[in-house]
Amino acid sequence: MSDFAQRLAAVARDTEAALETILQAATDPAPPQRLIGAMRYAVLGGGKRLRPFLTVETARFTGGDAEAALRAGAAIELVHVYSLVHDDLPAMDDDELRRGKPTVHRAYDEATAILVGDALQTLAFETLGDPATHADAGIRAALVLALARAAGAAGMAGGQMLDLEAEGRFGDGLPLELSAGAIRQLQAMKTGAILACAVEMGAIIGGADAASRAALHAYGRALGAAFQVADDILDVESSADALGKATGKDAARGKGTLVSVLGLEAARAERDALADEAVAALAAFGPEADGLREAARFAAGRRS
């Protein structure tokens, strides 16, 4: 395993432990066991934890508290998982498989899956508001604001809405013919905003100066875009076994992606250019930012 892969795996283990602690605390006093069980099913035991990695790495090299970064990364992961649980619902993308397991509404039921997503989002903000995450309330409030802006109507939730519209869900049923620019905008909201937020939260915890934050912001946006183009390419190239979720779905829905609009080769070129752009944004940093540089290459080149 490369150094990067080892570090990513180590943060994934730490994140798993942080999520376990957070979920344990949420069982006090005595909430319904079915809800807690389904929340644990959705959250634990899977995922590369790329978002927590970005938060932890950024906080580390900007001088932030490691434990705070881990809890903030866990919070962003809770929002990520909530969005997956809701996106998988029958009324949304109607997916049966997620991270190689039945989706929450298949393993449990729709009502439980709706409540699981709702409660995971709440738990994310509870975690960020909790003094256990950071002693400085100014940092806690800033983390809340950053995550809410990335997750809301102008970010992730808005991007999911645009995605459903692009499928033609609310019109005549025919997919919209989106330009490459419109697809990039949609993806920047749906996926990019939260990935960029993961970096931003690390910079908040590290108390990075304005110039560093601007550079890290540019890095986060480019990484997020690279990640999403890579995802579209994987949907065409990969197998469900390798990916742990259904593939070929975009094409089956006639959904516009950068692959369908630009072609596979141009999409690959854009993915690689975005990864280079992310790395270039870190030019002012030394070897301490190598973890982020590798994360950009990983996000662009990942096989699952």
Added chain:
Amino acid sequence: MSDFAQRLAAVARDTEAALETILQAATDPAPPQRLIGAMRYAVLGGGKRLRPFLTVETARFTGGDAEAALRAGAAIELVHVYSLVHDDLPAMDDDELRRGKPTVHRAYDEATAILVGDALQTLAFETLGDPATHADAGIRAALVLALARAAGAAGMAGGQMLDLEAEGRFGDGLPLELSAGAIRQLQAMKTGAILACAVEMGAIIGGADAASRAALHAYGRALGAAFQVADDILDVESSADALGKATGKDAARGKGTLVSVLGLEAARAERDALADEAVAALAAFGPEADGLREAARFAAGRRS
């Protein structure tokens, strides 16, 4: 109109304006118009705004900033509305009517209603994290924590889960035979936690001392319980026209309420005793707390 009714209506108008401002800000940059339209449909133009009233009144007489209280009240209303939108979904309570209008999934569609609820919850925390709500980050972070604890798996979302379980949704389809104590616990989570939180948020903004906060907490819990018993009684006694939503549904589902378990007379007696308990909790306060005293009587006696 009584002084109380006038004051309630005035806060409802102020809350409407605050919600309008918050929703306007959420349209910047340019999120999907369908999502924003559906969020506005769900949030604006309805409701007694009892929760914001409790926050605003409590902040007023504990010496808190009025604008901060209004924005915090608006945030709690956003969480309340999100929970209504999701509870109304076909997979949950499957309601067609809310505040006299078609529910969001009927006026729009299920996917939009899921995203509306998700984005409203996010917007609530964005509002509380925003320096525009209060200059003191310590207060902002405390508001986030209070609302998250009231809304999550140990509060509102957990209570909704217990409610679905009580209907027999996940077992043999037969409603559970709950004791009066179990029903009270369920209702304290589902409805009481958020009402008590509305009072708590006012006390946080007002910087109330520990003794005042304990008294206000006791008030909030009793008021929340009175409100919910009154709701169960209205479900039996009122008409859909008067209530703006379907009635008789609890009985039709064979769902245990304090009315079905204790009988109508005993339920009325419990409702009135809880209102008295709420008023008694305010004994240490003078006439400045009269708004809260009347709110307790209103919550217990309301006709819609």
